[in-house]
Amino acid sequence: MYKMKQSLFSTSSLCYMIFSDSEVPMKGYSTEASLTISSDMQFLPLAMSFTEASAKAFGLEKTDALKLTLACEETFTYICKTSKETRSLVMKATNGLYYVGVQFLFNASDFDPRAFNLTAQVSPDDEQGLDEMGLIIASRSVERLQIFHGSEGVSLVLVKEKSYPPMSKITIPESKTLRDFTVVAPDPGTLKLFAGQIVHYYPDHLYPRDFRFPGKLMDMVASGEYGAAVAVGKEELTGGGVVWFQSSGKMVEVFGPYLFNQPPQSSMAARLINAVIEGLAKTGILFLIVMYATPELPSGYFEPLGAIDIFKKDSPPAAITVYCRQLKEDPGSTVWVHPELEEFLKKEYRRLYFARRMKPTESAGEARPEHSVFAARFVKAQNTVILNTIWDGVDFSDNLDRHIRTLGNEGIPNIFFEIDLAYAWQANLIPLLLRREFIPRLVLPYAGEGDIVLFQHGKGL
Amino acid sequence: MFIVPLDSLVPDYVKTFEAYIPSKPDPELMKLYGCDRLYRLNNNENPLGPPPGAQEIMRRFPPPRAGLYPSGDSYYMRCRLAELYGMDPDQFLFGNGANEVIAFVIKAFCQEGDNIITADKTFAVYEWVATFSGFTAKLIPLKDFGFDDQAMLDAIDERTKILFVCNPNNPTGTYWNEAKLRSFLDTVAGRQIVVIDEAYCEFVEKDDYPDGMKLISEYPNLVVFRTFSKMYGLAGLRIGYLMGSMGVVDVIRRTCVVYSVNTVAQDTALAAIDDIDHIYRTREIVNTEKRYLREELDGLGLETQIGEGCFIMVRLPMSDTLAYRKFMSEGVMIRSMTGFRFPNWIRVSIGRHGAMEAFVEALKKVLSV
Numbered sequence: 078m079y080k081m082k083q084s085l086f087s088t089s090s091l092c093y094m095i096f097s098d099s100e101v102p103m104k105g106y107s108t109e110a111s112l113t114i115s116s117d118m119q120f121l122p123l124a125m126s127f128t129e130a131s132a133k134a135f136g137l138e139k140t141d142a143l144k145l146t147l148a149c150e151e152t153f154t155y156i157c158k159t160s161k162e163t164r165s166l167v168m169k170a171t172n173g174l175y176y177v178g179v180q181f182l183f184n185a186s187d188f189d190p191r192a193f194n195l196t197a198q199v200s201p202d203d204e205q206g207l208d209e210m211g212l213i214i215a216s217r218s219v220e221r222l223q224i225f226h227g228s229e230g231v232s233l234v235l236v237k238e239k240s241y242p243p244m245s246k247i248t249i250p251e252s253k254t255l256r257d258f259t260v261v262a263p264d265p266g267t268l269k270l271f272a273g274q275i276v277h278y279y280p281d282h283l284y285p286r287d288f289r290f291p292g293k294l295m296d297m298v299a300s301g302e303y304g305a306a307v308a309v310g311k312e313e314l315t316g317g318g319v320v321w322f323q324s325s326g327k328m329v330e331v332f333g334p335y336l337f338n339q340p341p342q343s344s345m346a347a348r349l350i351n352a353v354i355e356g357l358a359k360t361g362i363l364f365l366i367v368m369y370a371t372p373e374l375p376s377g378y379f380e381p382l383g384a385i386d387i388f389k390k391d392s393p394p395a396a397i398t399v400y401c402r403q404l405k406e407d408p409g410s411t412v413w414v415h416p417e418l419e420e421f422l423k424k425e426y427r428r429l430y431f432a433r434r435m436k437p438t439e440s441a442g443e444a445r446p447e448h449s450v451f452a453a454r455f456v457k458a459q460n461t462v463i464l465n466t467i468w469d470g471v472d473f474s475d476n477l478d479r480h481i482r483t484l485g486n487e488g489i490p491n492i493f494f495e496i497d498l499a500y501a502w503q504a505n506l507i508p509l510l511l512r513r514e515f516i517p518r519l520v521l522p523y524a525g526e527g528d529i530v531l532f533q534h535g536k537g538l
Numbered sequence: 539m540f541i542v543p544l545d546s547l548v549p550d551y552v553k554t555f556e557a558y559i560p561s562k563p564d565p566e567l568m569k570l571y572g573c574d575r576l577y578r579l580n581n582n583e584n585p586l587g588p589p590p591g592a593q594e595i596m597r598r599f600p601p602p603r604a605g606l607y608p609s610g611d612s613y614y615m616r617c618r619l620a621e622l623y624g625m626d627p628d629q630f631l632f633g634n635g636a637n638e639v640i641a642f643v644i645k646a647f648c649q650e651g652d653n654i655i656t657a658d659k660t661f662a663v664y665e666w667v668a669t670f671s672g673f674t675a676k677l678i679p680l681k682d683f684g685f686d687d688q689a690m691l692d693a694i695d696e697r698t699k700i701l702f703v704c705n706p707n708n709p710t711g712t713y714w715n716e717a718k719l720r721s722f723l724d725t726v727a728g729r730q731i732v733v734i735d736e737a738y739c740e741f742v743e744k745d746d747y748p749d750g751m752k753l754i755s756e757y758p759n760l761v762v763f764r765t766f767s768k769m770y771g772l773a774g775l776r777i778g779y780l781m782g783s784m785g786v787v788d789v790i791r792r793t794c795v796v797y798s799v800n801t802v803a804q805d806t807a808l809a810a811i812d813d814i815d816h817i818y819r820t821r822e823i824v825n826t827e828k829r830y831l832r833e834e835l836d837g838l839g840l841e842t843q844i845g846e847g848c849f850i851m852v853r854l855p856m857s858d859t860l861a862y863r864k865f866m867s868e869g870v871m872i873r874s875m876t877g878f879r880f881p882n883w884i885r886v887s888i889g890r891h892g893a894m895e896a897f898v899e900a901l902k903k904v905l906s907v
């Protein structure tokens with residue numbers, strides 16, 4: 078599966094305190110449908126009707142269901158064209174409550190994995206030409222496209238989010254200073270108002286766009302992928318809150334904390350963050366990350382990792398400080414370091430007190446495979462693509478150029494590349510990234526198999 | 539090669555359980571952190587180590603005996619304890635550390651759908667064993683750093699089998715006095731098993747601190763844990779035990795692994811148990827160093843939680859996991875307490891004065907950069 082959906086708080090105190098007598102992530106809705114077919118164009122109508130029917134059953138509106146179906150048509154056609162023989166493939170539709178996902182899963186050895194670069198062409202002399210590549214076309218009508226290459230094979234995931242009505246004109250109740258409050262999981266009504274309060278009290282660069290749609294935030298939390306905690310006073314007034322999202326098996330992204338009319342010396346922000354940490358302390362989550370830090374982010378909880386630049390459609394570009402907090406004692410580790418990144422890493426590891434044994438590595442003319450393969454996480458709403466390498470290949474730089482060009486044509490200004498320092502062959506790619514104007518921005522401890530260095534394309538602000 | 543179908547082989551409660559990764563051995567850590575010394579102040583070990591008589595037994599251990607199995611049920615140890623406490627040898631069960639006897643009790647009483655009750659911020663192994671065995675651990679928030687008796691009682695339902703109370707509590711050092719424990723046991727009225735973990739009992743000098751062992755005759759549902767890892771300085775040999783009424787222990791014996799306590803551990807513990815002097819000397823160090831730490835930490839204006847036991851808690855104005863890394867680079871290993879659900883707190887085990895000074899010195903550096 079492409080999404081971990083275990084409840085974050087299955088055994089925590091927060092679970093007992095907060096979830097025992099309030100809303101538990103919604104159950105009882107159908108969550109999955111699957112179809113096993115062959116990569117044969119004869120099945121195209123079946124693949125399409127499967128997608129459309131699941132999308133509708135899982136609650137997508139007609140136009141959204143059609144867009145997802147279109148993307149699946151494009152993807153399925155692409156898969157059929159790129160496989161030399163007819164192979165078995167599984168389609169899985171998932172109800173994420175605030176989105177519908179369709180996953181194509183197939184054995185990598187049966188297909189040319191190169192074809193699953195975001196920018197790959199069906200064939201070099203394909204009549205559609207460079208600009209019209211199946212996967213890129215598919216990406217245009219969905220919110221997220223992800224390409225994974227794992228032990229199970231290649232997996233392509235298309236995610237179409239549901240459309241929600243914007244916030245109504247209801248008046249947001251004036252928040253008061255709360256001296257006594259408890260931190261609880263909000264009931265649906267409180268959560269809806271909480272979304273309204275965030276939008277009312279905070280400038281829009283301090284929260285994700287999704288929060289402008291209260292129904293969406295409610296579904297995001299009900300799906301179990303997101304969590305929320307609010308500080309409520311005696312009269313059930315909400316004085317503040319925090320939202321979080323489990324973005325991988327190891328990492329949770331925290332939004333906020335958001336405080337409404339609370340005095341600067343209030344303990345509310347710290348208590349909200351404590352609640353999040355305590356709830357996750359005994360899970361497999363290794364660290365929290367904050368990209369939408371409000372001025373209320375309590376001091377002494379997070380460490381600044383570095384900054385990235387974000388270019389948005391509807392607002393000026395901004396440098397965002399990324400904060401992190403480890404949840405476990407750092408056991409220390411060994412990383413592969415290319416000489417061209419040594420200085421950066423030494424400085425960062427010293428600054429952050431990370432104990433790392435650095436092993437030097439660089440290419441020494443050894444034979445490499447011909448073709449590189451990238452995985453991609455494509456997030457449309459954020460104009461962002463995050464790439465990493467699945468397979469090394471001598472065409473790495475060309476492949477990189479193709480991605481930069483294609484993504485540029487698509488109007489995607491935020492291009493990131495992850496290098497996992499657990500692998501010497503990935504560290505060897507560093508000079509190639511540096512030559513293509515990728516700049517190391519931050520080190521995420523243990524975010525991959527080992528530490529990940531996040532590079533951003535472009536000179537920056 | 540076969541592919542192991544882990545998805546279908548592994549129960550869900552194991553799939554979602556996160557393994558505990560212990561810290562690397564000292565030489566590895568010293569290499570990684572580039573320090574030439576390492577004060578381990580993270581495991582609540584006795585700074586004096588084992589009592590002298592016990593050390594002598596270890597030294598004299600005849601190697602050929604390693605070729606033979608130990609007594610499968612720690613026979614001489616049980617007889618000695620029975621004599622000391624006026625009980626029957628069959629009221630004792632030994633394990634490879636108290637950690638192992640936790641599992642014996644849970645296996646003996648819980649089946650699918652059952653639950654145990656304990657605190658959210660206490661020694662983690664009760665919660666772990668229950669969770670990875672497929673049982674629910676109901677975690678009751680501490681109240682003023684102590685176990686909340688009323689909330690624990692309120693949480694009991696028809697599927698509750700065991701209530702675990704850590705007395706004194708690791709890490710907060712709080713304890714229930716005899717009146718509170720008795721009233722709790724009276725309310726439970728024998729319906730569930732009540733475990734009192736007395737791993738640190740030998741450190742407590744308070745008059746109203748209850749001796750669980752003395753209450754077993756009155757409360758047959760009471761099970762008491764003790765260990766040789768803390769006061770007796772035998773953590774590396776792994777030996778601990780439980781005791782209870784005959785009927786209850788007879789049931790737990792069925793799920794207990796025999797032969798899990800090795801010969802050296804049994805012989806050494808037998809010598810350690812009679813060394814009262816060792817207890818006094820250890821208490822002396824612990825009390826003196828706790829006083830020293832309290833003064834230093836007060837001087838730095840830091841919030842502390844100092845109760846019973848050979849450890850203290852300090853609240854830092856910074857992330858405890860960052861503090862852990864900074865302390866390690868100074869050659870001092872403390873316990874960061876996010877894992878105990880105490881964000882930004884650390885727990886420091888009491889060591890000899892040199893170690894305590896090293897800790898204070900490192901702390902000042904950690905806070906200043």
Ligand SMILES: Cc1ncc(COP(=O)(O)O)c(C=O)c1O
Binds near residue numbers: 636637704738
């Ligand atoms: C409260 C408590 N119980 C039990 C144990 C386990 O002790 P043993 O070393 O005997 O397994 C510990 C060890 O830290 C402890 O703190």
